[in-house]
Amino acid sequence: MSATEAPPAPPEKPDVRKPSARRRLVPYWLLLPGILWLLVFFALPMVYQASTSVQTGSLEKGFEVTWHFRTYWDALAEYYPQFVRSLLYAGTATLLCLLLGYPLAYLIAFKAGRWRNLVLVLVVAPFFTSFLIRTLAWKTILADGGAVVDVMNTLHVLDVTAWLGWTESNRVLATPMAVVCGLTYNFLPFMILPLYTSLDRIDGRLHEAARDLYATPATTFRKVTLPLSMPGVVSGTLLTFIPASGDYVNAELLGSTDTKMVGSVIQTQFLRVLDYPTAAALSFILMAVVLLVVTVYIRRSGTEDLV
Amino acid sequence: MTQQQTEGGDVRLTGISKTYGSFTAVHPLDLTVPQGSFFALLGASGCGKTTTLRIIAGLEDTTTGTVSLGGRDITDLPPYKRPVNTVFQSYALFPHLDVSENIAFGLRRRGIRSVGKQVGEMLDLVQLGDFARRKPHQLSGGQQQRVAVARALINHPQVLLLDEPLGALDLKLRRQMQLELKRIQTEVGITFVHVTHDQEEAMTMADTVAVMNGGRVEQLGAPAELYENPRTTFVANFLGTSNLIEGRIVSTGTDVVVAAGGGKLRLPGGRCPSSAESGGKVLVGVRPEKISLTHTDDAAAIPDGRNRVAGRITDSSFIGVSTQYVVESPAGTALQVYEQNIERDGRLVPGAEVVLHWNPEHTFGLDAAQHIHAGAEALEEAA
Amino acid sequence: MPVLRWIRRNLVVLAGLLTLAYMILPNIVVMVFSFNKPNGRFNYAWQRFSLDAWKDPCGVADLCGSLSLSLRIAFWATIGATALGTMIAFALVRYRFRARGAINSLIFLPMAMPEVVMAASLLTLFLNMGAQLGFWTVLIAHIMFCLSFVVTAVKARVMSMDPRLEEAARDLYAGPVQTFVRVTLPIAAPGIAAGALLAFALSFDDFIITNFNAGSTVTFPMFVWGSAQRGTPVQINVIGTAMFVIAVAVVLAGQLVANRRRSNARK
Numbered sequence: 016m017s018a019t020e021a022p023p024a025p026p027e028k029p030d031v032r033k034p035s036a037r038r039r040l041v042p043y044w045l046l047l048p049g050i051l052w053l054l055v056f057f058a059l060p061m062v063y064q065a066s067t068s069v070q071t072g073s074l075e076k077g078f079e080v081t082w083h084f085r086t087y088w089d090a091l092a093e094y095y096p097q098f099v100r101s102l103l104y105a106g107t108a109t110l111l112c113l114l115l116g117y118p119l120a121y122l123i124a125f126k127a128g129r130w131r132n133l134v135l136v137l138v139v140a141p142f143f144t145s146f147l148i149r150t151l152a153w154k155t156i157l158a159d160g161g162a163v164v165d166v167m168n169t170l171h172v173l174d175v176t177a178w179l180g181w182t183e184s185n186r187v188l189a190t191p192m193a194v195v196c197g198l199t200y201n202f203l204p205f206m207i208l209p210l211y212t213s214l215d216r217i218d219g220r221l222h223e224a225a226r227d228l229y230a231t232p233a234t235t236f237r238k239v240t241l242p243l244s245m246p247g248v249v250s251g252t253l254l255t256f257i258p259a260s261g262d263y264v265n266a267e268l269l270g271s272t273d274t275k276m277v278g279s280v281i282q283t284q285f286l287r288v289l290d291y292p293t294a295a296a297l298s299f300i301l302m303a304v305v306l307l308v309v310t311v312y313i314r315r316s317g318t319e320d321l322v
Numbered sequence: 323m324t325q326q327q328t329e330g331g332d333v334r335l336t337g338i339s340k341t342y343g344s345f346t347a348v349h350p351l352d353l354t355v356p357q358g359s360f361f362a363l364l365g366a367s368g369c370g371k372t373t374t375l376r377i378i379a380g381l382e383d384t385t386t387g388t389v390s391l392g393g394r395d396i397t398d399l400p401p402y403k404r405p406v407n408t409v410f411q412s413y414a415l416f417p418h419l420d421v422s423e424n425i426a427f428g429l430r431r432r433g434i435r436s437v438g439k440q441v442g443e444m445l446d447l448v449q450l451g452d453f454a455r456r457k458p459h460q461l462s463g464g465q466q467q468r469v470a471v472a473r474a475l476i477n478h479p480q481v482l483l484l485d486e487p488l489g490a491l492d493l494k495l496r497r498q499m500q501l502e503l504k505r506i507q508t509e510v511g512i513t514f515v516h517v518t519h520d521q522e523e524a525m526t527m528a529d530t531v532a533v534m535n536g537g538r539v540e541q542l543g544a545p546a547e548l549y550e551n552p553r554t555t556f557v558a559n560f561l562g563t564s565n566l567i568e569g570r571i572v573s574t575g576t577d578v579v580v581a582a583g584g585g586k587l588r589l590p591g592g593r594c595p596s597s598a599e600s601g602g603k604v605l606v607g608v609r610p611e612k613i614s615l616t617h618t619d620d621a622a623a624i625p626d627g628r629n630r631v632a633g634r635i636t637d638s639s640f641i642g643v644s645t646q647y648v649v650e651s652p653a654g655t656a657l658q659v660y661e662q663n664i665e666r667d668g669r670l671v672p673g674a675e676v677v678l679h680w681n682p683e684h685t686f687g688l689d690a691a692q693h694i695h696a697g698a699e700a701l702e703e704a705a
Numbered sequence: 706m707p708v709l710r711w712i713r714r715n716l717v718v719l720a721g722l723l724t725l726a727y728m729i730l731p732n733i734v735v736m737v738f739s740f741n742k743p744n745g746r747f748n749y750a751w752q753r754f755s756l757d758a759w760k761d762p763c764g765v766a767d768l769c770g771s772l773s774l775s776l777r778i779a780f781w782a783t784i785g786a787t788a789l790g791t792m793i794a795f796a797l798v799r800y801r802f803r804a805r806g807a808i809n810s811l812i813f814l815p816m817a818m819p820e821v822v823m824a825a826s827l828l829t830l831f832l833n834m835g836a837q838l839g840f841w842t843v844l845i846a847h848i849m850f851c852l853s854f855v856v857t858a859v860k861a862r863v864m865s866m867d868p869r870l871e872e873a874a875r876d877l878y879a880g881p882v883q884t885f886v887r888v889t890l891p892i893a894a895p896g897i898a899a900g901a902l903l904a905f906a907l908s909f910d911d912f913i914i915t916n917f918n919a920g921s922t923v924t925f926p927m928f929v930w931g932s933a934q935r936g937t938p939v940q941i942n943v944i945g946t947a948m949f950v951i952a953v954a955v956v957l958a959g960q961l962v963a964n965r966r967r968s969n970a971r972k
Binding site: 043045048049050052054061063064115118119122126134137140141143146148149151156158200203254264268281295298305 | 718728792823910930949
């Protein structure tokens with residue numbers, strides 16, 4: 016078929032007749048305001064923050080750049096538990112999101128039939144209520160002496176989780192489990208939607224073809240569905256892990272002082288203690304760690320065209 | 323941009339070419355499409371036919387050369403200022419507009435307010451009166467195709483360009499639409515330039531066919547002329563099927579005699595390439611349906627003066643109206659023969675020794691310095 | 706055992722529905738507790754049914770003020786981010802130019818950055834410039850982080866658009882401006898709308914970046930945050946529930962209209 020013939024107007028190809036200068040400037044005019052916005056309010060602040068992180072001084076006398084890199088070291092030395100905890104909680108929540116989200120995404124894509132739109136609405140529906148209000152609702156759900164804690168107690172689940180250090184022996188609230196539970200809950204839709212998108216693109220006939228070629232349902236999933244849904248898995252995990260690692264709302268609302276994450280520290284240093292260099296250094300380290308994780312992850316998973 | 327059927331509304335392409343970087347889509351090309359004709363650009367994928375069409379439409383800039391319409395140079399006119407409209411491949415109907423708004427689009431853009439009557443007439447012409455309020459995705463392929471035609475025709479363009487307009491339709495509908503388009507063309511009398519890879523479609527519909535290959539026009543002429551007198555192996559193979567036999571010219575004159583496959587074949591001197599001379603190589607061609615097949619036992623009954631080639635049947639397939647044989651012979655390994663199923667000879671089965679014979683008048687000669695299978699591969703791709 | 710077989714066969718469905726329940730549960734709790742009459746300042750334990758909060762949703766100081774502020778910020782942030790983002794998306798899809806890779810990265814980075822990092826660095830900038838924290842700084846921040854999401858949404862739509870449609874428009878006597886207004890824009894509209902909706906939701910619900918850059922201005926999420934320390938009025942649940950119901954109603958109504966239009970057109 017000649018659909019492939021003479022690619023319709025490939026604008027990247029050079030042409031003997033040069034387009035007029037005005038036309039060549041069009042993309043730059045389109046880009047200018049938005050890119051300027053991002054440069055001034057996203058990129059430039061990063062520079063300011065980098066400079067702040069190597070300043071010394073006090074609020075009264077003012078800060079100046081002294082290339083005081085020790086701030087980084089001191090910050091890490093003091094707050095590494097919160098760092099490790101952030102990555103651990105965010106990682107666990109991401110994994111849980113994947114485990115919980117995949118069946119639901121699969122259900123919507125392949126099993127929901129005429130209920131598909133309704134289920135999709137239900138997945139997005141929580142967004143319609145402010146996430147802070149919904150996070151507060153977990154305080155009720157996980158409350159001491161509430162139904163969830165009672166059931167866990169009766170089934171002796173709490174004993175196990177307490178032994179593992181996830182909960183206390185008589186309460187869930189203000190423990191790591193509550194925080195991870197909140198994180199998982201808050202970022203589940205960010206996992207489900209990309210998963211659903213990539214599952215939905217899979218041609219249903221591929222499943223039939225796999226079954227026709229002697230694959231059991233489990234093999235079909237492992238050899239066909241899962242590999243084809245990898246783009247969704249990758250972007251879903253990133254969309255979950257990145258915000259979760261910097262989150263402090265769940266840790267503050269559902270946790271205790273023993274579950275503080277690095278976001279809380281940055282917030283406190285910045286807004287309450289007003290130790291700007293330490294806060295800036297911490298935030299810079301967090302950024303570096305997240306970017307590193309993201310880069311390595313994207314390289315490893317081989318899907319570099321996520322954007 | 324109004325309807326002006328002036329004398330000399332020909333489309334004239336002079337030295338147009340198109341290159342993308344180092345790739346040449348169209349080599350410098352001269353082409354004249356007479357006003358009111360149904361002109362087909364025929365070729366395989368990537369032969370430059372669509373690029374040529376898009377250059378006429380103004381959707382593609384030319385690298386060199388000029389396009390003129392009725393004597394007016396329109397090379398630098400943008401598409402929306404050319405009195406030319408296109409029926410796009412896969413139609414490109416606006417998905418957000420209903421059928422009548424799609425059809426009225428061109429009129430409205432030219433500032434015409436009351437379009438109802440014209441749209442109604444156009445809907446009648448393409449027999450879609452009941453579908454005016456439907457959205458394109460609610461129509462079948464054939465209906466979409468007719469909307470695309472109506473949307474272009476309502477503007478009374480001087481030239482209507484059709485880019486593989488029937489490519490997405492199934493065979494039966496395609497045949498029906500071919501006749502339909504032909505009817506519309508006769509009715510409105512506008513010049514049609516039709517791009518297709520389907521040789522049957524081109525021959526059925528067009529007055530003039532230009533066969534394109536590798537960014538060049540190989541041959542141009544009326545369908546029968548192209549079929550009977552192909553001038554290149556590409557045209558011989560791409561347009562229908564040809565048996566091409568390599569030979570050496572023994573003598574020239576009114577009849578040229580060629581030694582091939584251990585025998586002698588004759589063909590009219592006028593159907594030989596002008597370069598032919600005694601001792602030179604030539605490709606002798608004959609169409610499969612021109613050949614008769616006789617069992618060797620009856621060879622004596624073949625009248626004198628016919629070209630003969632002896633061989634053995636290797637394969638036969640029954641098609642219904644005809645039977646197609648493949649014959650192996652010293653002259654060539656896979657000679658094709660189509661026999662009408664009038665009186666079938668039961669002895670003509672694979673393995674049978676046969677004599678192929680045909681009227682020398684039906685033989686054509688081609689320059690031997692060409693690839694003998696050119697066009698046959700292109701055909702496979704196009705299919 | 707037939708029961709076990711049934712469970713095994715429908716394992717995926719069951720797991721999916723459990724996840725769905727997990728996701729919906731807090732919304733139900735929010736809704737139920739909007740009818741609570743709590744003892745004390747916190748609305749975490751069920752006491753008894755009451756319509757008090759529903760009768761007087763603005764009965765808490767600053768609550769409705771913060772709500773209207775959030776709506777105003779979300780409105781302007783949506784307009785700003787959608788306009789700028791749509792322009793970028795068109796430039797990226799339709800034109801070739803230098804620094805494409807750099808621009809793509811600049812758009813991707815805000816989405817790959819923990820909010821708290823952006824929040825802290827933006828505050829550093831504002832402090833250094835001596836900017837007055839408040840409505841404008843929040844608006845600037847919101848447009849900044851919504852922009853990338855709008856670009857992504859619009860880009861996807863524009864990329865899937867058949868370039869032949871615009872060619873057809875030009876072929877049918879539409880100049881560049883008319884082609885854009887009559888064909889490109891209407892077809893890109895769903896993508897632009899999706900981007901705008903996303904921007905509105907992100908802006909309205911944002912807490913971390915807002916908290917850093919709002920100074921003493923209080924948006925609705927900040928009000929909720931504050932009340933989590935001081936005492937949670939039932940009115941918060943009322944507003945949460947109302948938003949939820951309105952949004953779901955709008956979505957369902959939209960679906961209904963779309964369905965009806967589709968079946969009408971079939972006739």
